[in-house]
Amino acid sequence: MPHVVTDNCQRCRFTECVVTCPTACFHGDADMLYIDSVACIDCAACVTACPVRAIYELTDLPEDKAHWGPINAERAMILPIVDHKQEPLSTANARRTELGY
Amino acid sequence: MHTLGTELNPLRIAIVGSGPSGFYAAEELLKSSMAVSVDMIDRLPSPFGLVRSGVAPDHPKLKMPIVVFDKVAQMPGFSFHGNVTVGQDISVEALQKTHHAVIFTCGAQTDRKLGVPGEALAGSHTATEFVGWYNGHPDYRHLNFDLSQEVAVIIGQGNVAADVARALSKSVDELRTTDMAEHAIEALAKSRVREIHIIGRRGPAQAKFTNKELKELGELTGCSAEINSGGIVLNDESLVEIESKTNFIAAKNVEIMRSWTQNAATNGNKRIVFHFQQSPVKLVGTDRVQQIILEKNNLKGPAFDQQAYGTDEQEILNCGLVFRSIGYRGVPIPGVPFDEKKGTFPNSAGRINNARGLYTAGWIKRGPSGIIGTNRADALETVATLLGDLESLERDPKPGFSAHFSTLENSKVKVVSYQGWQRIDAEERRRGELKGKPREKITDIAEMLSIAS
């Protein structure tokens, strides 16, 4: 099952994950990243690259994050690919601390 | 003189090795704003490195990066030169004369040794040999594995060990529809292996499996995953480790293994049995391996840095096959600095130390860790370093790899182009289709060469 970016990415957007993706699955808007559920090959390289554990395999999604599955699929279709590292959001480090990572 | 990186003086880069790190480096170079020409060289007639010859046949989705690599190969400025071994058919020095820089992405081509008596007995193999054999790597196609044995032992607890365990435990009907080489399917069809022991020198919290690969071992049909009588025991430091928020992979592994502690052999099932905190001290047998002597280990040291120390308490495990899967090492290439201890090319951010114009990425750069995608991040770093060094590279126009064609021809080296590989690829797919599998790999170099030309 494909992998999914969840709300921990918001106010962070570290983009450490995008360079580890072997099939350029990440798409992004100004808030966060989303995974193209068709292109994702489920290698999980991104899961450990994310410093705030925003990424889960669809089948492992905690219940309260289940809605992120369809959101990723929809958003990735219309947003541009992000395959190179970008500056994290200015709130990233504060958010990371808040999340306990 | 024309500026380096422009149409009349393109930046000419030789990339040695066509695995993931080579292809991701090539893509990054060819997508840069400069005029770049990439000559990718591989010792095999086929490209893609371990994505073709390592990734397990029953994991076809994980081979999808090949679609990306194939697109890179179609980009203007890209050429593939297969069947050329750098350091043997052509020297590094010769490549430096025809290119502005050389990037080594040649992987970790050999195994780490156990260093225990009996390691060389018949029936004792490296995981590399077994994986290369079932994946149709030309170097390993002639090997024989005595699959009439009932008990196999795998040393090491990472994803490669899991791949070997699946190949030994899946039914041949499950394997027939994969791209596993025909010779391996035939041999495995007669396999009598019933019991597979997977030995780790440290504990369940330190096992290197990724969650998906571990979980899969508990979901095989006709095979049960079990924890040996030692059970899942975690010392205080290991508890600290799995409770750490960032160490969730290990925590999940432990959870998966805990769910197996009640599993026991059921009639007719094959068994995969996990052993922890044990190290092999000796392989014993007259003509071939018959036993492995394991020593119990204690873990010592702070959380996240616990090491295994032998206790002298020994256990004998009867077995007829041993596979060592304890890691890989790079091999040196004449003309390139080599770190004997790590088995890598010493570098900073991909620039090989004390060597102008030599760069490295992938397993030969950082050691054999990480998965396919890890090599993309790694290759991007190297290309950024290289492009930042442009001022210090030779700036004269270079002829590229075609300058070596006549020399190679004179020494009877048949170079395989990407078109040549595409012919091999088409023939493999055609042969596969006849058998209901994605491809039947051609494993004989001479045959590959004749199809390519």
Ligand SMILES: Cc1cc2nc3c(=O)[nH]c(=O)nc-3n(C[C@H](O)[C@H](O)[C@H](O)COP(=O)(O)OP(=O)(O)OC[C@H]3O[C@@H](n4cnc5c(N)ncnc54)[C@H](O)[C@@H]3O)c2cc1C
């Ligand atoms: C058994 C196994 C299974 C794996 N399964 C997975 C998996 O399921 N998913 C995943 O993401 N990762 C997997 N990996 C990890 C992944 O394969 C590696 O991370 C990756 O292939 C390393 O890339 P590389 O480019 O550094 O080296 P390689 O892929 O090893 O490529 C090196 C290339 O260099 C060539 N070469 C070597 N020496 C020379 C020379 N002197 N001249 C010319 N060419 C040369 C070789 O022929 C080879 O093509 C697996 C690894 C192994 C060993």
